[in-house]
Amino acid sequence: MKQDIILAGVGGQGILSIAFAIDMAALKQGLQFKQAEVHGMAQRGGAVQSHLRLADKKIYSDLIPKGQADLILSVEPLETIRYLDYLHPEGIIISSRHPYENIPDYPPLEKVLATISQFPRVKLIDSLSLAREAGSAVTQNMVLLGAASSFLIVEEAYLQEAIKELFGAKGERIVKMNLKAFELGRNKAGLGK
Amino acid sequence: MKKAIKKDVLLGDEAVALAAFQAGLTAAFSYPGTPASEIMEYLIRLARQQGGVKATWCVNEKVAYEEALGVSFAGKRALVSMKHVGLNVAADPFMNSALTKILGGLVVVVADDPSMHSSQNEQDSRYYAHFARIFCLEPSNHQEAYEMTRVAFDLSEKYHIPILLRLVTRLSHSRSEVVYGDKRDPNPLRRGDWQDWTLLPANARRRFAALLDIQQDLVREANSSPFNSLTLSPTSSLGIITSGIGYNYVQENINDLDQPPSILKISTYPLPLELIQQLMSAAQEILIVEEGYPFIEERLRGLLGVQDKIIRGKLSGDLPLTGELTPDTVRAALGLAPLPRLEIEEKLLASRPPQLCPGCPHYDTFVALKEALKGYSQATVFSDIGCYTLGALPPLSAIDTCVCMGASVSMAKGGAEAGLFPSVAVIGDSTFTHSGMTPLLDAAAANVNMTVVIVDNAVVAMTGGQPTYATGERLAQICAGLGVAPEHIRQIIPLPKNKEVNSRVIKEEIEYPGTSVVISTRECIQEVKKRAKRR
Numbered sequence: 001m002k003q004d005i006i007l008a009g010v011g012g013q014g015i016l017s018i019a020f021a022i023d024m025a026a027l028k029q030g031l032q033f034k035q036a037e038v039h040g041m042a043q044r045g046g047a048v049q050s051h052l053r054l055a056d057k058k059i060y061s062d063l064i065p066k067g068q069a070d071l072i073l074s075v076e077p078l079e080t081i082r083y084l085d086y087l088h089p090e091g092i093i094i095s096s097r098h099p100y101e102n103i104p105d106y107p108p109l110e111k112v113l114a115t116i117s118q119f120p121r122v123k124l125i126d127s128l129s130l131a132r133e134a135g136s137a138v139t140q141n142m143v144l145l146g147a148a149s150s151f152l153i154v155e156e157a158y159l160q161e162a163i164k165e166l167f168g169a170k171g172e173r174i175v176k177m178n179l180k181a182f183e184l185g186r187n188k189a190g191l192g193k
Numbered sequence: 194m195k196k197a198i199k200k201d202v203l204l205g206d207e208a209v210a211l212a213a214f215q216a217g218l219t220a221a222f223s224y225p226g227t228p229a230s231e232i233m234e235y236l237i238r239l240a241r242q243q244g245g246v247k248a249t250w251c252v253n254e255k256v257a258y259e260e261a262l263g264v265s266f267a268g269k270r271a272l273v274s275m276k277h278v279g280l281n282v283a284a285d286p287f288m289n290s291a292l293t294k295i296l297g298g299l300v301v302v303v304a305d306d307p308s309m310h311s312s313q314n315e316q317d318s319r320y321y322a323h324f325a326r327i328f329c330l331e332p333s334n335h336q337e338a339y340e341m342t343r344v345a346f347d348l349s350e351k352y353h354i355p356i357l358l359r360l361v362t363r364l365s366h367s368r369s370e371v372v373y374g375d376k377r378d379p380n381p382l383r384r385g386d387w388q389d390w391t392l393l394p395a396n397a398r399r400r401f402a403a404l405l406d407i408q409q410d411l412v413r414e415a416n417s418s419p420f421n422s423l424t425l426s427p428t429s430s431l432g433i434i435t436s437g438i439g440y441n442y443v444q445e446n447i448n449d450l451d452q453p454p455s456i457l458k459i460s461t462y463p464l465p466l467e468l469i470q471q472l473m474s475a476a477q478e479i480l481i482v483e484e485g486y487p488f489i490e491e492r493l494r495g496l497l498g499v500q501d502k503i504i505r506g507k508l509s510g511d512l513p514l515t516g517e518l519t520p521d522t523v524r525a526a527l528g529l530a531p532l533p534r535l536e537i538e539e540k541l542l543a544s545r546p547p548q549l550c551p552g553c554p555h556y557d558t559f560v561a562l563k564e565a566l567k568g569y570s571q572a573t574v575f576s577d578i579g580c581y582t583l584g585a586l587p588p589l590s591a592i593d594t595c596v597c598m599g600a601s602v603s604m605a606k607g608g609a610e611a612g613l614f615p616s617v618a619v620i621g622d623s624t625f626t627h628s629g630m631t632p633l634l635d636a637a638a639a640n641v642n643m644t645v646v647i648v649d650n651a652v653v654a655m656t657g658g659q660p661t662y663a664t665g666e667r668l669a670q671i672c673a674g675l676g677v678a679p680e681h682i683r684q685i686i687p688l689p690k691n692k693e694v695n696s697r698v699i700k701e702e703i704e705y706p707g708t709s710v711v712i713s714t715r716e717c718i719q720e721v722k723k724r725a726k727r728r
Contacts, residue, residue, distance in 0.1 A: 046547035060444035062367040065520035067532030
């Protein structure tokens with residue numbers, strides 16, 4: 001059993017929080033994992049990705065080989081496109097449809113979404129409105145994690161525990177908001193376009 | 194009673210920090226730099242929670258190294274950590290400390306950044322270990338990073354040399370599980386012998402001879418190290434020599450080969466000569482997979498090459514000479530076809546480079562500076578290492594150079610002396626105290642016609658908000674102490690509403706025909722946000 005996940009987004013969108021929640025859940029479940037992150041200069045509003053590998057046996061490479069990712073989980077649609085090379089032919093894309101436009105040459109959104117939709121197993125999520133429904137636009141990352149939860153080999157209960165640990169220090173209100181975002185995302189799961 | 198297994202989820206950097214903490218560490222020193230910063234971040238956290246260890250950010254890597262050396266002289270264990278280019282700054286104490294008789298274990302952790310994710314070059318620190326004739330360990334995963342760090346302290350005390358632990362970005366910034374052990378007590382306080390530590394020529398010659406004497410012992414240590422391993426294939430004529438995380442990419446692909454090759458995994462330098470000889474006699478074709486420069490490959494080939502064997506690696510073009518290895522490049526070098534993937538028609542890729550944060554004070558300083566420089570055809574802005582280096586990119590396109598820490602001030606002096614006017618240096622508060630003060634002393638002594646703009650955001654911002662040791666008025670006092678005329682040390686606040694007055698101040702100082710400083714002070718917007726969240 002193994003699962004290779006590319007996490008993608010823009011610096012500041014909480015990619016590493018998604019990664020950390022899945023790491024914690026994997027640890028609780030007794031799975032091995034490796035998760036390569038990006039720090040430093042790349043975080044300043046630039047493209048951010050993390051390679052997250054889960055398995056029930058030893059994992060060697062910190063990086064996922066191209067064509068090997070079971071899942072691309074992305075908080076930003078243009079960032080989804082950046083890592084399509086990594087997707088396994090039967091891999092799944094779960095991506096926000098909401099653009100983060102901080103560059104002058106952002107391509108037309110409909111083209112971006114059409115490019116993603118060429119793949120057979122895609123779920124585009126209106127993460128921004130769901131995050132707002134949960135209480136804040138900053139919970140888009142947890143909406144996406146929720147949307148991916150039924151495809152992950154870590155159990156949902158462990159993910160929820162991890163979210164509680166991740167946001168525990170920020171108080172009960174923030175924890176509830178993120179759990180709500182996770183739940184709203186999860187309810188949107190189910191493949192199709 | 195069965196002992197519970199203790200484990201935690203850690204970055205590679207954090208695994209090193211935990212190991213050092215538990216190895217009886219007395220003190221650790223560092224200057225922030227990606228990808229090494231998290232070593233000290235984690236040590237500071239451990240020291241705060243558990244006590245007993247001093248963990249300190251220093252003004253630069255040279256100072257950090259020398260402070261660690263002082264700890265070793267006192268018989269105690271010390272760690273000094275930095276990014277690869279930081280070792281250039283610390284190269285003087287590093288090279289010379291190899292000649293001292295290290296007393297308390299001294300471990301030098303250097304994190305290389307192949308692919309230059311957040312660096313200006315991708316130099317390979319194994320060459321430094323070779324240059325200094327000391328022992329180097331290179332882990333391939335988190336558990337090894339933990340275990341090698343602990344062993345490194347013992348080796349340092351056994352051979353009385355500093356030990357270099359080489360990390361790379363992909364291990365430093367990868368998170369995985371680490372099983373850890375018990376904490377060792379710190380060493381008792383002692384003092385080194387002056388003859389072993391005072392590198393007067395007579396002592397230094399004796400000490401260098403002692404260092405040369407142990408070289409064969411270090412090779413024997415490498416031959417028997419549990420971190421090196423050789424697996425000989427009964428069926429394949431292919432032999433792979435691999436080190437560090439290169440080993441992981443080999444393992445990732447190895448099952449797709451028809452025959453399992455012989456594999457020598459190298460984790461120590463000097464190289465384990467016996468193991469290499471065994472592999473060479475068993476294999477006809479050798480593939481060398483190493484992260485960074487072709488260090489092993491160059492040594493194996495030598496000047497005249499290896500007779501009757503095919504050697505492949507970075508020098509033969511089988512693997513790229515620049516950038517980090519990936520499972521895919523190693524796969525190709527193993528002669529395997531790429532894994533299948535879906536092809537799509539249109540790619541639409543727009544790059545998304547890093548940029549200054551919305552509300553960043555540097556932005557407002559650059560806007561005022563650009564305004565002040567309008568109309569000067571030779572205007573040159575020498576800049577430095579930090580967030581403000583992003584001012585090179587559009588829409589600002591505000592700087593002309595970035596070479597190394599502190600070079601803005603020295604290059605501005607050189608540029609002015611060559612005839613450039615205006616010659617402006619732009620440097621951050623932390624970079625200024627790291628390496629910008631000494632060249633400003635030079636410039637002020639000659640009253641060279643140049644202007645230094647210190648972009649003071651009161652923090653080491655790019656690496657995540659580490660403390661800086663001089664900001665605002667203190668910087669003004671330092672500049673005055675270095676000899677800049679007090680009336681030409683001006684302080685401004687970089688805000689959009691101050692654009693006109695700020696550009697006027699900068700222009701006045703540019704027009705002053707001597708060395709002037711403009712200190713542009715406003716706190717990093719990320720730090721303001723962090724504080725607001727804590728409230």
